[in-house]
Amino acid sequence: MKFLTSGKVKDVYDLEDGNLQFKFSDRVSAYDVKFNDEIPKKGEVLCKFAEFWFNELDIPNHFVRRISDTEIIVKKMEMLPIECIVRGYFYGSLVERYNNNSIQLDNVDDISLAEKLPTPIFDPTTKAEHDVPITKIDAIKFGLVSEHEFDWLAKTSIQIYNIMLAKAKSAGFILADLKLEFGKHENELFLSDSIGPDEYRLWLKDDYTVGKIQEAYDKQLLRDWLTDNGFKKKFDDARASGKEPTPPSIPKELVKKMTDRYEKSYELIVNQKL
Ligand SMILES: Nc1ncnc2c1ncn2[C@@H]1O[C@H](COP(=O)(O)OP(=O)(O)O)[C@@H](O)[C@H]1O
Ligand SMILES: [Mg+2]
Known part of the structure; x- marks a missing residue:
């Protein structure tokens, strides 16, 4: 597994078998500015939402499988x-x-x-x-x-x-x-x-x-x-x-509010606890 790149949100690894591994971080950016504070659980919500939507949508996609709370494998495109x-x-x-x-x-x-x-x-x-x-x-x-x-x-x-x-x-x-x-x-x-x-x-x-x-x-x-x-x-x-x-x-209360809302939207839409 070879580290490829670190995007605004994901770290990308090359698995050298035609697949990539995405690790979703808790990083946040807005207006193209990267923040030093992280939003706890954001990576987990993004990762599990990705799995949910790729499975939900009947459209050819790159998703292979989820391997942890914050990591998925996808086909390299x-x-x-x-x-x-x-x-x-x-x-x-x-x-x-x-x-x-x-x-x-x-x-x-x-x-x-x-x-x-x-x-x-x-x-x-x-x-x-x-x-x-x-x-x-x-x-x-x-x-x-x-x-x-x-x-x-x-x-x-x-x-x-x-x-x-x-x-x-x-x-x-x-x-x-x-x-x-x-x-x-x-x-x-x-x-x-x-x-x-x-x-x-x-x-x-x-x-x-x-x-x-x-x-x-x-x-x-x-x-x-x-x-x-x-x-x-x-x-x-x-x-x-x-x-x-x-x-x-980012103020602590806002960080907390963001974590809560990310989590709430996941639990309501997927109808499952995070
Ligand atoms: N299947 C794929 N194969 C190759 N690259 C991909 C694939 N899916 C997404 N990417 C790219 O990987 C990067 C994911 O990291 P991300 O944190 O979203 O970066 P960015 O800062 O570019 O938004 C994006 O640039 C995205 O276009
Ligand atoms: Mg991106």
């Missing part, structure tokens, strides 16, 4: 350089992009924060240090994917979102949006990477109110705290002057 984002609700970076006319939304003339979109949209980004939205035309022009692949990714990602939305709904949650990654193996596409609360926004139906910031059962909780306390602005200012932002330490 050639990753596509595109993040497949599906949005079902008007939230996150979509709001700013819509307000400054950098994205059009079909059949929408007036929409409030957190409102459901008329239909889920495929809204991919590049897969770079700082991901940027990319149109179908550019994705093909820059050779990220073929036209056939793009159309398949759009259709399949929306299909997956709808299946997950229904599953979340039956557990009392709203799945607001979702990020998927796909890989290629012997010219076939497989759903890859991971699926869990770092890849989607999840709201409790009982707390849901249009027009407001939602109570998040995912990483958004940290993003909201950063914004409310002026850190998001500090990050942007640092970057604008060519510096790397420095992460503040």
